[in-house]
Amino acid sequence: MTKQNPKAVIEDKRPELEKVKEEKKAHPMAAFVPVPSNWRFETQEKKEKIILLLRRHWFTNLSWFLAGVFFFILPGILFLFVSFDFMPLRFRVVGLVIWYLVLAGYFFERFLNWYFNVFIITDERIIDFDFFGLIYKEVSDAKIEDIQDVTYRVGGFVRNLFDFGDVFFQTSAELPRFEFRDVPQPARVARVLRELITEEEIEKMEGRIR
Amino acid sequence: MTESPFAEISGGLVGLNLGLWGLVKLGVVLGLLIYVGFAVMILRQVGLMNQSLSADLSLRLNYLARFYLTATIIVFFIALIFL
Numbered sequence: 001m002t003k004q005n006p007k008a009v010i011e012d013k014r015p016e017l018e019k020v021k022e023e024k025k026a027h028p029m030a031a032f033v034p035v036p037s038n039w040r041f042e043t044q045e046k047k048e049k050i051i052l053l054l055r056r057h058w059f060t061n062l063s064w065f066l067a068g069v070f071f072f073i074l075p076g077i078l079f080l081f082v083s084f085d086f087m088p089l090r091f092r093v094v095g096l097v098i099w100y101l102v103l104a105g106y107f108f109e110r111f112l113n114w115y116f117n118v119f120i121i122t123d124e125r126i127i128d129f130d131f132f133g134l135i136y137k138e139v140s141d142a143k144i145e146d147i148q149d150v151t152y153r154v155g156g157f158v159r160n161l162f163d164f165g166d167v168f169f170q171t172s173a174e175l176p177r178f179e180f181r182d183v184p185q186p187a188r189v190a191r192v193l194r195e196l197i198t199e200e201e202i203e204k205m206e207g208r209i210r
Numbered sequence: 211m212t213e214s215p216f217a218e219i220s221g222g223l224v225g226l227n228l229g230l231w232g233l234v235k236l237g238v239v240l241g242l243l244i245y246v247g248f249a250v251m252i253l254r255q256v257g258l259m260n261q262s263l264s265a266d267l268s269l270r271l272n273y274l275a276r277f278y279l280t281a282t283i284i285v286f287f288i289a290l291i292f293l
Contacts, residue, residue, distance in 0.1 A: 104278065
């Protein structure tokens, strides 16, 4: 009889939904948030539960963040190499204050854009919240039972390294194709969706109506 | 004594002897006034987002947006008074 290697990784073969529901509470600024307890959205029904809340992977913020850091240090660099003696001191000080005020606004606006553009998977629907610009929003949703096909894609070195990609849904709803772009753990998201679809099909067969 | 071209132009156009830095101040103050409007829009945006999605950080983001608007108004008055 062969001895089992005690160090061998025991594969967790439980359904993905179960694993997601048992995960400990994620950081409020995480991009993959299982069962977020303090989140509610305006069209959420009373008994509807959020299973997964997803945002674009933090890596997608790197470009604007680095640009912001560059603009943060730019005045320091400029003051070292360029003489601003032609400018009265009060203009230099106020100019600097305005520069950092605008920069703070830029960071804040980009953060808000990332934080609130979310993809939500509930036990009944998938919802895509998109906020464009300052006062334009678009909310799309599709019922789990209308989802016909789930595909995910992870391409490129960076995406493979940080495990983020796109998940596509084909639906029979008004909006035939849904996309969750740049979400973390897309394979896991696809598995959760497939299990939810299976659950819905079983409920339909058993004749249960929510 | 001959005036600088900017002083000549400003004096001729608006009837005021603003000078170069006076014109710059006017531009900065007007720009900041527009920016205050932008800060109000950010506050509105946060309100709209919180209305659509109630989140962990909703209250804090609301306060941050209000703080940002207040800071913008203060900077506007600083520019108006000290420049």
